[in-house]
Amino acid sequence: MVFSRKIMVIDPQQAGISGDMFLGALLGLGADKKIVGETIAKLSNYVDTCKSLELAVEETVKHGIRGVKATIKAEEKHTHRTGGELKSIAEKFLDESSLSKKAKNFVLESLLTLLKAEAKIHGSQINKLRLHETGSIDTLADLIGVAAALENLKVFKENMEVFSLPVCVGGGKTITSHGVLAVPAPATLEILTSKRFPFFGVKIGEELATPTGVALLTSLAKPVESYPLTYGGKVGYGAGKKDLEAIPNLLRVILGEKREDTVSFGEEIYVVETNVDDVDGETVGYLIEKLIESGVKDAYVIPAVGKKSRVVLNVKALTSMENMEKTINLIFSETGTLGVRVYPCKRFTLEREIFTAKVKIDDKTFEVRVKKAKDKTGKVFQAKPEYEDLKRIASETGKPLRKVREEVGKQVFIQ
Known part of the structure; x- marks a missing residue:
């Protein structure tokens, strides 16, 4: 008998990943634009300097390939925030949010991944860390929007396995508030290396992977070198802001099925x-x-x-x-x-568990640890007593080890 379960595969090999590209790809997969937009809009109620937040979604074409472009429009008075302030806003929003516990934990893990990287680079503590681009409300909106989209696609509810191929970070240099920096940006590089996430560069003269994008990615997905065996499903394309000359600026995300035998x-x-x-x-x-x-x-x-x-x-x-x-x-x-x-x-392995069984040898009761192997339906394939326990019983009773093993085996399978 074969079981199927849904999996998600994120493919940032072509044009990297950013928060808005990831959100666009999830909307392309069918995440409800209205639900995601309403969730993002509520964030403005927790930010004094932000009058409104709006999710704008449009279809676009990059090098002949259709994708979804998601843009966060914020009416916000520009301000520099500290890491502590950004974290506090997120926590207050999540405390009153209807998102599931798993979705909330994902938002916080992604945010902390981002803040820890920035803090390490700047030699500061998270609470005192002075943020520039990362301190914008757009950052939180991206994190919360992606979490809401994943929740709407039932990624958390169905405990989907999420995989990611290696990240293309781009190449050359990028202009930041700290001046001209080499690609990948320091925060992006810190996140990828600290999470031991595979990445590579190309000669393109553009930053393709952003700190927010890789923070989301590494907090959600397990890295793989190639596509896992996937059946059917849908593909969503998330479009980046820039029009790149050499490649389509698109992130691919696949929702498919992984088929598993009940045995392993x-x-x-x-x-x-x-x-x-x-x-x-x-x-x-x-x-x-x-x-x-x-x-x-x-x-x-x-x-x-x-x-x-x-x-x-x-x-x-x-x-x-x-x-x-x-x-x-x-x-x-x-x-x-x-x-x-x-x-x-x-x-491929059977599921295993260890339990303690009571057996009687020569009218004396002994406890024996037993390793049980079973398939996904619960059918037991093997129950094997631990050698050290068999040796102890043989020593105490004076019986040959093979005889003890036979007797214990009979009693264990009856239980």
Whole structure:
């Protein structure tokens, strides 16, 4: 039996991402313009210097491709705000907002991501941080508008998985309130590097990824190197303000389906491996222990025969992208190897849980931890008692370990 569930894929590879482009793409996917606009408009009630906020939506064409352009029109007296003031406005609005808890948390996480980056760059605390472009009410309007659109598309309610491809940041230089700066802007770069989010530049002479855009992106999506297997769905195109000569200034966002077998679910992991022929077994054994302690998903050694008929050990570790650099450095430092190979793969696993069962052996009751593997329907495929508990029972009863395992297995499956 196969289950389908909705997923969202954000594709900022072509023209990067900004808050208004993301909002436009979500509206292009079918988010209710009226609901999103009314949510944004309410924000002006919490800002003394802002008389009104309006969401303007129009269709546009970039290099022959139709997209949705979302523009926040603010009637606001220009003022410089501190990070603390911007955060306070957001919190007051969210306290009285009808947005869901997940949507509210998303807004706050995106805002804090942005403010922490600015604070680090300027060597300041968030509350005292003097903001320039980021301090505009447009910033909060973008965050809240995107949250409202995601909520309207049921991204939070249905716990959709959201993926993002690497971000194109552009290239060249951009003019800011701090003068002419290299692309990506410092805040954009800080967010992407601190969140370990993949990005790349192109020779285009334009800033394509903004701090607000990447703050939203990194607070919502899991980075992937290529499109996950996706079925059907819709595509929304969000248009940027500029008309670029070389490329269509559009962000693509896809709503599709991910099909999963009931037996397992997949996750993207990385295999980190090296071959060594001059490292003793004790060192390799110590490395395996250290790798497991460091948080890899698995680590093992395969003996093989290499060049010049030398016996070599192929050391492998399975790890997440977040833990990959740590894993590589550990293998280098412990083995002294000259090279490490890394490649992505898909891992499918059964859902697992550990419970404690009571069993009777020779009229004596023992507690045994049992690892249970099941599919998404709840069907149990395996229930395996923990070895350490079996060993303890065998020691206390004087029975052979294999006999204890058989008896415990019978009783556990009955439970």
